[in-house]
Amino acid sequence: MLDLRQVNGPGLQKAAAVREAIGFPDGAIDFWNSALHLASNSDLEERAYILTELAGLARRIARFSEAERYAANALALEPDYPAALIEQGRIALESGKPEAAIAPLAVRLKQGDSYAAQYFLTRALEATGKTAEAEASGRKFMAMQANAAGRKGRNELLARYLTSHGEAPKAVELLKADAPKGLSQQTADAYAMALLESGNAPQAAQEIAKALDPGVRNPLIFLHAAKIAQANKNAVQAQAFLKKCIEANASSPYAETAIRELQSTGK
Numbered sequence: 001m002l003d004l005r006q007v008n009g010p011g012l013q014k015a016a017a018v019r020e021a022i023g024f025p026d027g028a029i030d031f032w033n034s035a036l037h038l039a040s041n042s043d044l045e046e047r048a049y050i051l052t053e054l055a056g057l058a059r060r061i062a063r064f065s066e067a068e069r070y071a072a073n074a075l076a077l078e079p080d081y082p083a084a085l086i087e088q089g090r091i092a093l094e095s096g097k098p099e100a101a102i103a104p105l106a107v108r109l110k111q112g113d114s115y116a117a118q119y120f121l122t123r124a125l126e127a128t129g130k131t132a133e134a135e136a137s138g139r140k141f142m143a144m145q146a147n148a149a150g151r152k153g154r155n156e157l158l159a160r161y162l163t164s165h166g167e168a169p170k171a172v173e174l175l176k177a178d179a180p181k182g183l184s185q186q187t188a189d190a191y192a193m194a195l196l197e198s199g200n201a202p203q204a205a206q207e208i209a210k211a212l213d214p215g216v217r218n219p220l221i222f223l224h225a226a227k228i229a230q231a232n233k234n235a236v237q238a239q240a241f242l243k244k245c246i247e248a249n250a251s252s253p254y255a256e257t258a259i260r261e262l263q264s265t266g267k
Contacts, residue, residue, distance in 0.1 A: 007038065008038075009035045009038045009039060012031045012032070012034050012035040012038070013031070013032070013035050013050070013053070015031050016028040016029075016031035016032045016035070016053075016057075019031060020057055020060075021185070021214045021215070021216070022214050022215040023214065023215025023216060023217050024215075024217075025057060025060075025061045025217050028057055029054065029057060029058070032050055032053055032054045032057065033054070035050055036050045036051065036054075044077045044078050045078060045081075047074075047077055048074040048075075048077045048078040048081045048084060049074075049083070051070050051071070051073050051074035051077070051084070052070070052071065052074045052081065052083045052084045052087050054066075054070040055067045055068075055070035055071040055074065055084070055087045055088075055091065056087055056090075058070060059087070059090060059091050059094060060218050061217055061218060061219070061248065061249055062094075062218075062219050062220070062248075062249045062252030062253070062254055062255075063249065063252075064091055064094070064095035064252075067087075067091045067095075068088075068091055068092075068095075071084050071087050071088040071091060072088070074087075075088065080107060080108075080111065082108055082111060082114070085104040085105065085107055085108040085117070086104075086105065086108055086114065086116050086117050086120065088101075088104040089101040089102075089104045089105035089108070089117070089120050089121070089124065090120055092104075092124075093120055093123060093124050093127065094220075095253070096253055098123070098124040098125075098127035098128050099124075099128050101120065101121075101124040102121065102124050102125065102128070105117045105120055105121040105124065106121065109121065113144060113147070115141070115144050115147075115151060115154060115157065116153065116157060118137060118140055118141040118144060119141050119157045119160075119161060121137050122134055122137040122138045122141050122161070123164075125137055138161070138165070141161065142161075145158070153184075153186070153187075155174055155175060155178060155187060156184070156186050156187040156190045158171070158174060159171035159174050159175050159187070159190045159191065159194050160190050160193075162174070162194070163190070163193055163194045163197050168194045168195075168197035168198040169198050171190070171191075171194035171197075171198075172191070172194045172195055172198050172200075175187065175190065175191040175194065176191075179191065179207075183207075183210065183211075185211045185214065185216050185218070185221070186211075188207055188208070188210045188211035189208065189211045189221050189224060191207045192204045192205075192207035192208035192211060192224065192228060193224055195207060196227070196228055196231055201228060201231035201232045202232060204228045204231070205228050205229065205232055208221070208224060208225045208228050209225075211225075212225060217248045218248070219245045219246075219248040219249050219252050219254040219255060219258075220245075220254050222241050222242070222244045222245035222248060222254075222258075223241070223242070223245050223254050223257060223258060225241040226238045226239075226241035226242045226245065226258070226261065229241055235265070238261075239262065239265065242258040242261050242262050243258070243262070245257075245258040246258050246259060246262075
């Protein structure tokens with residue numbers, strides 16, 4: 001699309017997704033920003049969408065300050081923009097500020113049911129020790145199953161919920177049916193962690209390799225890969241993944257964990 005017409009917003013957006021998938025997040029950010037420059041100043045929703053996509057990309061590579069800025073800019077253009085509210089909650093949650101995640105996710109849920117918002121709100125409530133509220137939110141999340149069938153990311157989030165609540169074998173069965181058709185990077189990661197928690201570390205290694213194969217630069221997935229390698233008693237590979245986690249973003253909280261792990265092994 002870009003070869004045919006370089007000044008092409010949709011082409012830039014598609015190319016940005018490809019660049020991220022093959023391990024070039026900085027190039028992806030450049031393309032998203034180019035698409036933003038092409039978007040009309042009067043098209044606030046399109047601009048909010050692009051800023052939200054930038055926020056998600058920055059979050060996935062653990063550049064949380066950038067991610068927060070992009071999400072805030074999206075909401076400045078379109079107050080209560082649904083996707084930006086969820087992204088803002090995810091950024092706060094994944095950057096270690098679960099208390100700050102609760103408000104934007106609650107606002108999103110006041111707009112109507114949202115499978116993703118309910119899942120991340122549950123995680124935020126759990127992380128802040130609000131046990132009763134978290135359990136109630138978790139029940140709502142599970143009750144949304146029928147209406148969420150077929151939605152993007154539905155099985156990934158359900159698998160992660162089941163895995164973190166002692167039902168990893170159910171998560172494995174859920175994703176096993178999807179695996180032959182090919183899983184997204186995030187879903188392959190969820191599948192690998194479910195397999196690990198189910199006691200099947202060898203297959204977990206096969207699945208995490210699929211998540212990493214395109215060239216992903218997500219430091220959290222590298223950290224998961226290291227954990228799986230450790231479970232398979234492959235110390236050399238675990239150390240290599242920990243180093244990749246640090247290289248992906250040395251200032252991220254995931255890199256801090258990786259550094260501690262390497263120091264504990266003397267490497």
